[in-house]
Amino acid sequence: MVDRIGLLKRPASPRGRRVPAKGDDDLAGLAWGLAHPARAAILRLLLERGECVCGAIVDSMPLAQATVSQHLKVLKETGWIEGEIDGPRVCYCPTAGAMTRFKQLLQSLESGERR
Amino acid sequence: MVDRIGLLKRPASPRGRRVPAKGDDDLAGLAWGLAHPARAAILRLLLERGECVCGAIVDSMPLAQATVSQHLKVLKETGWIEGEIDGPRVCYCPTAGAMTRFKQLLQSLESGERR
DNA sequence: ATCGTTAATCGTCAATCTACGATATGATCG
DNA sequence: CGATCATATCGTAGATTGACGATTAACGAT
Numbered sequence: 280m281v282d283r284i285g286l287l288k289r290p291a292s293p294r295g296r297r298v299p300a301k302g303d304d305d306l307a308g309l310a311w312g313l314a315h316p317a318r319a320a321i322l323r324l325l326l327e328r329g330e331c332v333c334g335a336i337v338d339s340m341p342l343a344q345a346t347v348s349q350h351l352k353v354l355k356e357t358g359w360i361e362g363e364i365d366g367p368r369v370c371y372c373p374t375a376g377a378m379t380r381f382k383q384l385l386q387s388l389e390s391g392e393r394r
Numbered sequence: 395m396v397d398r399i400g401l402l403k404r405p406a407s408p409r410g411r412r413v414p415a416k417g418d419d420d421l422a423g424l425a426w427g428l429a430h431p432a433r434a435a436i437l438r439l440l441l442e443r444g445e446c447v448c449g450a451i452v453d454s455m456p457l458a459q460a461t462v463s464q465h466l467k468v469l470k471e472t473g474w475i476e477g478e479i480d481g482p483r484v485c486y487c488p489t490a491g492a493m494t495r496f497k498q499l500l501q502s503l504e505s506g507e508r509r
Numbered sequence: 510a511t512c513g514t515t516a517a518t519c520g521t522c523a524a525t526c527t528a529c530g531a532t533a534t535g536a537t538c539g
Numbered sequence: 540c541g542a543t544c545a546t547a548t549c550g551t552a553g554a555t556t557g558a559c560g561a562t563t564a565a566c567g568a569t
Contacts, residue, residue: 310426482545
């Protein structure tokens with residue numbers, strides 16, 4: 280069965296025998312955010328510059344505005360970035376601690392910790 | 395145009411204005427491998443145990459054998475694990491250095507290095 | 510109020526993902 | 540050889556992704 284009844288947009292950890300390690304969903308979520316080169320590029324840009332208005336991001340990518348906007352949405356939903364409305368435009372910046380959190384989750388994968 | 399002419403299974407870095415940082419594809423590829431909770435769980439299991447035969451992995455997950463096999467394939471293709479045929483079964487283990495490489499790529503994201 | 514700019518959202522299409530049962534392959538045992 | 544166990548692969552259904560143009564919404568300026 281392994282549902283997905285419509286509550287979750289992205290696959291949740293399959294429930295079952297193995298205790299689902301809790302961190303797997305979080306890890307998968309953050310990993311998902313980076314799992315597209317365009318999103319990696321956007322995050323790289325933001326980490327380089329600290330922050331950046333949407334338009335500048337669009338200009339730096341060979342993708343349509345709508346597409347970039349979608350990727351920004353994914354990055355926001357997965358917790359990598361935040362957007363702040365700044366007059367008529369939106370300024371994006373990396374979420375503080377997201378990278379650290381991700382690395383922690385990776386570490387917990389390695390060390391078999393249960394968090 | 396931003397093609398994808400069939401050579402690549404997963405989205406390649408969109409070509410265009412911004413020099414595509416090269417690492418973005420690698421990073422996205424590895425991230426993709428972890429971007430599903432089941433795959434994170436499998437990798438966790440392998441890192442905990444060092445190695446594990448396929449059947450034991452299947453038994454520990456609430457997924458059909460075919461599905462687990464598919465996830466194992468993705469993990470293999472993205473470079474996270476290796477499988478060694480061991481008599482009638484297949485023994486999987488984490489690829490040495492994959493985690494390190496992934497962390498390096500993350501680091502290069504943060505520091506704006508170009509590799 | 511109206512216009513222009515900026516960004517998000519809508520609608521759509523083709524491609525891909527995830528899940529599964531069924532089937533094929535491969536090795537070992539009797 | 541034939542039966543059996545362990546995995547991989549095939550085929551398929553349904554959901555989701557990623558791309559885009561078009562539209563909408565939100566703001567600031569005229």
